[in-house]
Amino acid sequence: MQMKRHILISTIAMALAAGFTSCEDFLDKQPLDKVSTSTFWQTTKDADKALTAAYASFRNGTFSAVPAGGPCTEQECLSDNAVTRGAHSAIQQGGINPSTGGLLNDLWDDSYKGIAAANYFLDNFDKVRDLYSEVDFNKLKAEALFIRTFYYNELVVHYGAVPMMLHSAKLGDGFEKLPRSPRAEVISQMLDDIDFAIEWLPNVAYTDGHAVKGSAVVLKCRILLNDQRYADAAKLAGDFIHDPANPFKLADDYAGIFFGGQINNPEIMFSIQFTAPDDFHALDQMVASRMTIFPSYNLRAAYEEGDPRIKMTMYEAGDPWVSNDKTGKFEDDGNRAEGLVPFTGMAFKKYVNPTIMAPKASTLSDQHIVKMRYADLLLMYAEAMFESGQGGDPKALAALNAVRQRPGVNMPPKTELTRENIRNERRVELAYEGIRYYDIIRWDIAKDVIPTVQYDESGKMRKFDGNLWPVPQKQMDIMGDIWEQNAPWN
Known part of the structure; x- marks a missing residue:
């Protein structure tokens, strides 16, 4: 096993090189893993390239879309909203295991590539600190922390405890013995990082693919709701929504959010462009x-x-x-x-x-693949208010009804805020945006609703294996004597 650990290359260990190699098309010159540190990290353009590479890590079939394969929106079929006859059919039919491959491997690999790209930027950005004002320096650092937090949130939702890497992996630094950090520790780190992002990202509309304060607020709300910290989520979302300086609003054209009206759309808070x-x-x-x-x-x-x-x-x-x-x-x-x-x-x-x-x-x-939008934030606010015992506050019901009565939709307002109303509104408003699966996992109802979905024309029904996925077998082959596999595959 010891020899295997040295011969096989761990996903984590190679994430840095793989991450930048995959981003080659988005850099003006050669991949960053092939650039000497003696010639790189000399100018602000070098920092821009490294941050661009971190953003480019989103551009794959797991988190956005690629020319040769399907978009991440196909992951809607993990929920009870959709059915697939494509690559994710194995998950829908149940019986997944550590060797299933496909998305179970890709989400792990692509997340750590993104984390590695963010870590590379964060590890080296201090070299050009003197070229920036404090505000500009911390803004770019906040963007990298937003990216890293996004990926760790994905990993925690799907795998639970995961190895937490806060610096670039280097041979000889003990990465091959890195334990899986408890879920609570990863969440604590994510909250520290996203708080920095909220503090330093500009409170402006989202336009050019770079995260802004609103992007970080949405991400933190998701983390808090996943951790059932409803009062904290309600305060965070409410403070942002009701701030007169809030630059976001519901779009006049619902369909245009996804096609035809995406440029400078006032509702989009983060997307892959x-x-x-x-x-x-x-x-x-x-x-x-x-x-x-x-x-x-x-x-x-x-x-x-x-x-x-x-x-x-x-x-x-x-x-x-x-x-x-x-x-x-x-x-x-x-x-x-x-x-x-x-x-x-x-x-x-x-x-x-x-x-x-x-x-x-x-x-x-x-x-553009929309990852965050204002309607989601309004509905998270309504949910957090209700679940924290503040559902009687008129502002909570107003947030729900703002979504229902948005221009072009104009559904009758609800007269009462209930869990059923909130959950169903999230379902129909955010359908085919890859959000439903995360909702039914954190509500712990996936085990109840997934088996009610018809899988094919013969009447076969879907199956559900559990809220957490197994750690990919190729990773366990390397780290198996150090890590314990998720139940029931252990």
Whole structure:
């Protein structure tokens, strides 16, 4: 085992090199792991390149989208909102194990690559401190801490206790004996880091792909809710929402948040940005043409009658559809897409460019992948207020109804704040944004709702293996005598 540990290269140990190698296209010169420290970290441009590399770590199929594969939005199928006939079908059918691979490996690997990229920046940024004012220096440091915290939050949600690396891994520094830090310790570190980010990131609208104060507030709210610290989350969200200097608001066009109206959108608080034709992904091809992921019956049933978000979120039988050159409607008769209409009779429309024939879209998609938006913050505030015993405060109900009555939606206001109202509003408002799975995990209802989802046309139902995933077997092969595998795989 000792020899294996030295021969095999751990995901964590190689994260730095792998992270920057994968970001090569986003740097002006050679990858940073091949740049001598004697020639790099001399100018502000060097720091900008390193921070760009850290942001570029988001650009993969796990957290945003890539040209050759599906977007992260396909992970909606982990929840009860969607079904897939694609790469994540093994998770939906149950029986996952440490060797399942796919997303179970990718999320681990991609998270540590992102952490390594952030750590590389943080470890070296002091070398150019004198080139910045205190405000500018701490702003860039805060961005790197935001990125690192984002990834650690993903790891904690999916794997629980994880090894906590706060500096770049170096051979001989003992990384091969690094233990899995308890969940509480990782959360404590995340909160320290995100508090620094909230203090130093500018309180401005989100525009150019760089995190701002609002981005960090959303991330901290998610961490606090996951840890059931409802009063803290309510205060944080409420203080930001009700601050006269709050630069965010609900957008006038719900559909435009995801396609056609993303530039300088007042609701988007953080996203992964793309610009075709040089910088594109395959969302339209994977979702609108192959229909590898599609809405579940359960999601459709969650909408109230007359909710206009239905037609802005999904295609149903008879809806206008550019991929049908015979009838112009969403149906198989005349369908020129790469896949058949799913057995549920629905496909996702949110994010989709409805004007292009989907098989031709493999190099045209450049929708920004929205990771955080203001409606989510409003609903987290309503939830935190309710769960902390403050649900009677009119501001909590007002936050929920602001989302329901947003321009273009105009659903009747709720007269009472209830857990059911909050949870269902989150479900329909944020459908196909990759948030539902995190919600049902922290509410501890995944075990109840996942088995109610029909998996295929034969009537087979979904299965659920547990709130935590197993640590990838390739990692356990290296660290197995030091780490204990998550139950029940231990």
